[in-house]
Amino acid sequence: MGVALFTLGGTISMAGHTQGAEAVVRLNGADLAAAVPGLTRLGMPLDIHDIEAVPSANLTFAHILALVDSASQAVKAGACGVVVTQGTDTLEETAFLIDLVWPHTEPFVLTGAMRNPTLAGPDGPANLLAAARTAASPASHGLGALVVFNDEIHAARWVRKTHSTSTATFASPNAGPIGHVIEGRARVLMAPARHRVPYPRPEALGKTRVALHTVTFDEDAEIVAAIAEECHGLIIAGFGVGHVPGKLADLLGTLAERMPVVLTSRTGGGSVLRHTYGAIGSEADLQRRGLINGGLLDPYKARILLRLLLAGGADREAVIAAFADHG
Ligand code: ASP
Secondary structure: OOEEEEEOOOHHHEEEEOOOOOOEEEOOHHHHHHOOOOHHHHOOOEEEEEOOOOOHHHOOHHHHHHHHHHHHHHHHOOOOEEEEEOOOOOHHHHHHHHHHHOOOOOOEEEEOOOOOOOOOOOOHHHHHHHHHHHHHOHHHOOOOEEEEEOOEEEEOOOOEEOOOOOOOOEEOOOOOOOEEEEOOEEEEOOOOOOOOOOOOOHHHHHOOOEEEEEOOOOOOHHHHHHHHOOOOEEEEEEEOOOEOOHHHHHHHHHHHHHOOEEEEEOOOOOOOOOOOOOOOOOHHHHHHOOOEEOOOOOHHHHHHHHHHHHHOOOOHHHHHHHHHHHO
16 A cells, blocks of 8 residues: 555656757656655655656646546555546646546545746645645545645635736635644645546547636627637636626627536635625626536536546436536
8 A cells, every 4th residue: 555656747857958959857656756855755655657747737637537537447456545646737627527427535646846847945845745645544534635745735616817927826815724744744724525427438528628718898799709609618807706798798698508608706716605796797697608617626627527427428407406516
């Protein structure tokens, strides 16, 4: 019984640039583990799998679902938990995708770094150690996918990357961290509610287009119409509690007749409301026109959920039910 470590690249593994070129020297799992004082005192072996060494901007649903399959096999073979190192840029999305499909009680912990190993005070080793300790802890069982960073434990459902450079970039604005790593021990304070989604067929995922559009001041309806043209689903990140300019309301209502259109907030925290404002383009008006309320789900996570649902063949009722559960 040990912890299975999968590496996917990102800043945590960037050892510098080769001279005059764009290529980046990347460390593998053995290099990462060797740089962590205390990892040998984990009390269990690390079983290392080097999967990819890419910037996380290049990761796809297919990569992550293949990773889930490999991690599943490791758990079936006896691993007590999984750790994945990856770039932080898309980590809030990959963590949620994993959480939606992860079928095991063993924890799936994601981490990374904001300062690469060539800089003073790199955070990768501390994050990797905290992640491994969390993955090895029985306290983490049943919590699904977790993001462990800066000695905080965040639920995949709530975590956001909130700063472009800070080592404290990961936060859960609506919920706070669900635990902390204190003196090397994972202390879990609360358990997030989880709702799993059926695992989609990979071919269906490739054919399922879901766009996310952030509404901006004096929005141009034609741009929104063009974006929606080839889509099977659309996430709208509206103003505040879920508002758009009145001139967009008819268009969004028409789009909602042919595909799920989910209303979220672009603010980064808080919920879309349901029945507080009634003007054209308000949350109540847009729901009357058929938009689905995304609740507390942020736009990026809403897009992950909708694409997974549509690729899995969910009909409108199933999409509404899933957003009621997750929102
Ligand atoms: N650009 C990097 C990535 O996401 C940033 C990081 O790893 O923190 O791959």
